[in-house]
Amino acid sequence: MQFMLLFSxxxxxRLQKWxxxxxxTQKKKISREVIQMVLARKPKMCSFLxxxxxxxxYKRYASLYFCCxxxxxxxELITLEIIHRYVELLDKYFGSVCELDIIFNxxxxxxxxxxxxxxxxxQETSKKNVLKAIEQADMLQEEAETPRSVLEEIGLT
Amino acid sequence: xxxxxxxxxxxxxxxxxxDIRNCKSKEAEIKRINKELANIRSKFKGDKALxxxxxxKYVCKLLFIFLxxxxxxxxxxxxxxxxxxxxYTEKQIGYLFxxxxxxxxxxxxxxxNNAIKNDLSSRNPTFMCLALHCxxxxxxxxxxxxFAGEIPRILVAGDTMDSVKQSxxxxxxxxxxTSPDLVLMGEWTSRVVHLLNDQHMGVVTAAISLITCLSxxxxxxxxxxxxxxxxxxxxxxxxxSTDLQDYTYYFVPAPWLSCKLLRxxxxxxxxxxxxxxxxLVECLExxxxxxxxxxxxxxxxxxxxKNAILFEAISLIIHYDSEPNLLVRACNQLGxxxxxxxxxxxxxxLESMCTLASSEFSHEAVKTHIETVINALKTERDVSVRQRxxxxxxxxxxxxxxxxxxxxxxxxxxxxxxxxxxxxxxxVAILAEKYAVDYSWYVDTILNxxxxxGDYVSEEVWYRVIQIVIxxxxxxxxxxxxxxxxxxxxxxxxxxxxxxxxILGEFGNLIAGDPRSSPLVQFNxxxxxxxxxxxxxxxLLLSAYIKFINLFxxxxxxxxxxxxxxxxxxxSDVELQQRAVEYLKLSxxxxxxxxxxxxxxxxxxxERESSIxxxxxxxxxxxxxxVNELEEGKREAGELNGGGExxxxxxxxxxxxxxxxxxxxxxxxxxxxxxLVLEDRMQNVVKNNHKQxxxxx
Numbered sequence: 023m024q025f026m027l028l029f030s031x032x033x034x035x036r037l038q039k040w041x042x043x044x045x046x047t048q049k050k051k052i053s054r055e056v057i058q059m060v061l062a063r064k065p066k067m068c069s070f071l072x073x074x075x076x077x078x079x080y081k082r083y084a085s086l087y088f089c090c091x092x093x094x095x096x097x098e099l100i101t102l103e104i105i106h107r108y109v110e111l112l113d114k115y116f117g118s119v120c121e122l123d124i125i126f127n128x129x130x131x132x133x134x135x136x137x138x139x140x141x142x143x144x145q146e147t148s149k150k151n152v153l154k155a156i157e158q159a160d161m162l163q164e165e166a167e168t169p170r171s172v173l174e175e176i177g178l179t
Numbered sequence: 180x181x182x183x184x185x186x187x188x189x190x191x192x193x194x195x196x197x198d199i200r201n202c203k204s205k206e207a208e209i210k211r212i213n214k215e216l217a218n219i220r221s222k223f224k225g226d227k228a229l230x231x232x233x234x235x236k237y238v239c240k241l242l243f244i245f246l247x248x249x250x251x252x253x254x255x256x257x258x259x260x261x262x263x264x265x266x267y268t269e270k271q272i273g274y275l276f277x278x279x280x281x282x283x284x285x286x287x288x289x290x291x292n293n294a295i296k297n298d299l300s301s302r303n304p305t306f307m308c309l310a311l312h313c314x315x316x317x318x319x320x321x322x323x324x325x326f327a328g329e330i331p332r333i334l335v336a337g338d339t340m341d342s343v344k345q346s347x348x349x350x351x352x353x354x355x356x357t358s359p360d361l362v363l364m365g366e367w368t369s370r371v372v373h374l375l376n377d378q379h380m381g382v383v384t385a386a387i388s389l390i391t392c393l394s395x396x397x398x399x400x401x402x403x404x405x406x407x408x409x410x411x412x413x414x415x416x417x418x419x420s421t422d423l424q425d426y427t428y429y430f431v432p433a434p435w436l437s438c439k440l441l442r443x444x445x446x447x448x449x450x451x452x453x454x455x456x457x458x459l460v461e462c463l464e465x466x467x468x469x470x471x472x473x474x475x476x477x478x479x480x481x482x483x484x485k486n487a488i489l490f491e492a493i494s495l496i497i498h499y500d501s502e503p504n505l506l507v508r509a510c511n512q513l514g515x516x517x518x519x520x521x522x523x524x525x526x527x528x529l530e531s532m533c534t535l536a537s538s539e540f541s542h543e544a545v546k547t548h549i550e551t552v553i554n555a556l557k558t559e560r561d562v563s564v565r566q567r568x569x570x571x572x573x574x575x576x577x578x579x580x581x582x583x584x585x586x587x588x589x590x591x592x593x594x595x596x597x598x599x600x601x602x603x604x605x606x607v608a609i610l611a612e613k614y615a616v617d618y619s620w621y622v623d624t625i626l627n628x629x630x631x632x633g634d635y636v637s638e639e640v641w642y643r644v645i646q647i648v649i650x651x652x653x654x655x656x657x658x659x660x661x662x663x664x665x666x667x668x669x670x671x672x673x674x675x676x677x678x679x680x681x682i683l684g685e686f687g688n689l690i691a692g693d694p695r696s697s698p699l700v701q702f703n704x705x706x707x708x709x710x711x712x713x714x715x716x717x718x719l720l721l722s723a724y725i726k727f728i729n730l731f732x733x734x735x736x737x738x739x740x741x742x743x744x745x746x747x748x749x750x751s752d753v754e755l756q757q758r759a760v761e762y763l764k765l766s767x768x769x770x771x772x773x774x775x776x777x778x779x780x781x782x783x784x785x786e787r788e789s790s791i792x793x794x795x796x797x798x799x800x801x802x803x804x805x806v807n808e809l810e811e812g813k814r815e816a817g818e819l820n821g822g823g824e825x826x827x828x829x830x831x832x833x834x835x836x837x838x839x840x841x842x843x844x845x846x847x848x849x850x851x852x853x854x855l856v857l858e859d860r861m862q863n864v865v866k867n868n869h870k871q872x873x874x875x876x
Contacts, residue, residue: 046250050248066561067522068526068561070523071563095442097490098523099483099487099523100435100438100487102523103480104435106483107428125196128246129272132275140311140345141352143349143352144385145346145348146381146385147384147426147428147433147435147436148380148381148425155308159305
C-alpha cells in the first residue's frame with residue numbers, strides 16, 4: 023500500500039497514513055486530488071479507480087470515506103477487506119465507532135492502524151490478536167499519574 | 180462518543196479540538212491555532228520543567244495542528260524527550276510525532292536512534308514493537324544504517340515474541356525497499372524462508388510480504404520458499420472453516436494469507452518438482468471448484484474474500500500459462516462474472532480477461548464472450564468499466580472479429596470521454612491495420628476516425644494511412660474517391676484536408692475521368708478549405724497544387740494565378756512564401772518532361788521496421804525520435820535503395836533527384852514506415868492517460 027486516507031463527505035481529512043517517502047507539499051497535493059476524485063464518484067460505480075500508476079480502492083462507511091492507494095499488481099478485493107477489517111477494529115475498540123471518535127482520538131486510530139498494517143502490508147489479520155495488543159498497551163498506563171493542576175483538569179491549559 | 184475512558188483522555192486536547200471544530204471561519208480557526216501555538220511555545224520555553232503528561236499533551240496538540248494542514252516548526256526536541264519516558268502513552272505520542280513530522284536534523288536523528296536502540300534492547304515486547312513501528316514508518320537511511328544489521332537477528336531469534344517478529348519482518352521490508360544495499364540477507368536467508376512454516380499465522384502473514392519482495396530481487400536465493408508456500412496454501416485451502424479459528428474471515432479461511440501465498444508463487448515459474456506441482460494444481464482446482472459452490476454467507480465480506488482468492492489464483496494460472504484446462508476454466512469463471520450483479524466483479528473480470536486474451540490456450544475461449552463485452556461497452560454506467568471493456572475488445576481482436584470490433588469501437592468513440600479518445604484512436608488504427616484483409620476497409624476506418632475524433636488523430640495515424648495507400652496500388656483509386664467524398668462535407672476536420680490534399684495530389688488522376696470529380700472540381704474543393712487551415716496544412720496543399728499542375732495541365736493557369744497572388748508569394752510565413760515562389764517558378768520554366776520527373780508519383784515506402792527503426796528507438800526511446808534523426812535514417816534507407824545521389828542512378832526502382840526529395844518530401848521526411856511506431860505511441864499515451872485520467876470528473 024502507498025497510502026491510506028480517511029476523509030469526510032466535505033473533504034476534511036481525518037486520518038492520513040503514508041507508506042512511501044513524500045514531501046509535505048506532495049502529500050497535500052495528492053490528498054487534494056484523490057479526495058476530489060473519490061468525492062465525485064456516484065454511488066453505483068465500482069470501488070476501484072485508476073490514478074497515475076496506482077489503483078485507488080475506496081469505500082464509504084457512514085460519513086467517512088476510507089481510501090487506499092495500492093500498486094498496480096495488488097489484489098483489489100482483498101484491499102477492500104483490509105479497509106473493512108480496519109473499520110471492524112475501530113468499531114470494537116471504540117464501541118460503535120463514528121467519525122467523532124476518530125477526530126477526538128486520532129492518535130488511537132493511528133496506533134490501531136499500526137498494529138494492523140505496517141510498512142503498507144498487513145501484519146496481523148486476526149482481529150483478536152490486534153485488539154489484544156492494543157489492550158495490553160492500554161493497560162500499561164494504568165499507573166499512578168502525576169497530580170494535575172486544577173486548570174489542567176478542566177482543560178484550560 | 181469520545182472514548183475518554185480509554186487510558187487517559189487528555190482533556191485539554193479534547194477541549195482544544197472542540198474549539199477548533201466550533202470555529203465559524205477559517206480565520207477564526209487560524210486565530211485559535213496561533214493562540215495555542217503561542218501558549219505551547221511559552222510552556223516549552225518556560226522555566227518550570229514540564230512533567231511527562233503535559234509534554235505529551237502539548238506534543239499531541241502540535242501533532243493535531245499539523246495534521247489539520249498547518250506547518251509546525253518546533254516541538255521535535257520535546258517529542259524526542261518523550262521517547263525516553265518509561266510511560267507507554269508518552270513514548271507512543273513521542274514516536275507518533277517524530278514518525279509524522281520527520282526531521283532531518285542530525286542531532287535529533289542521533290537522539291532518536293539512541294532511543295530506538297534502547298527500546299529494541301529493552302526486552303519489553305511492547306516497547307520493542309513501538310520502536311520497530313517507528314523505524315517502519317520513517318524508514319530513513321540513517322535508521323537503516325543504524326538498525327539493518329540488528330533487525331534480522333531479532334526476526335529469527337528463538338526467544339522473540341510473535342508480535343515482535345511480525346513487526347520486525349515488515350520493518351525489515353520497509354528498510355529493504357528504501358535502502359536495499361544496507362539490508363544484507365546472506366546468512367539469514369534460509370531462516371527467514373523457514374518462517375513460512377511458523378506455527379503463528381500472523382508471523383507467516385508478515386514474513387511472506389518480506390519474502391515476496393526479496394524473491395523478486397533475488398529469485399535464486401529464495402527459491403526454496405516455493406515448495407513451502409505450496410504446502411501452506413494447500414493446508415489452508417483444504418481446511419474446514421473452523422480449523423483456523425481467528426484467522427477465518429467470514430467463513431473464508433485465511434484470505435489474506437492465501438492471497439499473499441498466491442502472489443509469492445507468481446514470482447516464480449511453475450514448480451519443477453512433480454509432486455509440488457501436482458499439489459499446487461490440485462489447490463488451484465479446489466479454489467475454482469469452491470467458486471461454484473453456494474456461498475456460506477450472504478455478506479459481501481464473504482464473497483469479496485472468497486473472490487479475492489479466486490482472482491489471485493486466476494492471476495497465477497495466467498502467469499504460468501501452461502495448464503490449458505485451468506486456463507479455460509478460469510476463462511469460464513470470469514465469463515460468469517462478466518454478467519454479475521456487482522459492478523466490482525464485472526470490472527475485475529474484464530480486467531483479468533484482458534491478460535487471458537493474450538494466452539494462446541485461452542484466446543479462443545475469451546472470444547466467445549464478445550457479445551457480452553460489446554454490451555458492456557454500450558450499457559455500463561461507470562466509465563472505468565466501459566474502458567476495461569474497450570481494452571478487452573482490443574486484446575481479443577483478431578482476423579475473425581476485427582471488423583465487428585472496430586465498428587463497435589468507432590461507435591463508442593463518438594461518445595467517449597475526451598481523456599481517453601487519443602488512446603482509443605490509436606487502438607482502432609492499429610487494429611484496422613493489423614487485421615485488414617481488404618484495404619479499402621482500412622481506408623474507410625481511418626477516414627471515419629478522422630471524421631469522428633479528428634482532434635485526437637495524431638500525426639502517426641494519418642501518416643500511416645497515406646503510407647499504406649502509396650504502397651498499395653489496389654486501394655489508391657478507392658482512397659481518392661472516398662477522400663473526395665469526405666471533403667464535400669461542409670465542416671470537415673483539418674486532418675481530413677491534409678489526408679485529402681495529399682492523396683488527391685498523388686492519385687487525383689484516378690478519379691479525374693468522372694465529371695463530378697474533374698481536376699478543376701478537385702482543385703476548387705481543396706482550395707475552398709485553404710483559408711480555414713493552419714500553416715502546415717496550407718503548405719501541404721500548395722504541394723498538392725503543383726502536383727495538380729503536373730497531372731492536369733489544363734489547371735495550370737488557374738493554379739498559377741492562385742500561386743501568384745499576394746497572399747501566397749508575399750505570405751508572412753516563410754515556408755508558404757518559399758513554396759509558392761518555387762512552385763510558381765517551377766511551373767513556368769520547367770518543361771513537361773522535367774516537371775513530370777520532379778513530380779513523379781511517390782515511391783513505395785520501404786518497410787523499415789528492422790535495423791533503422793530499432794536503432795532510432797534505442798537512441799531516444801519510443802515515440803521521442805527527432806526529425807533530424809529520422810531524416811538521417813531516411814537518407815540511410817535511401818542509400819540502401821541506392822537513390823541518394825543527385826541525378827539518380829539505376830539501382831533503385833524509382834530514383835529521384837535529391838532536390839525533388841527535399842522540396843516535395845521534406846515535410847514528410849518523418850514518415851515512419853512501420854506500425855511499430857503507432858504501437859509505441861499508444862503505450863506512451865496510455866501511460867500519460869493514467870497520469871491525467873479522471874480530471875474530467
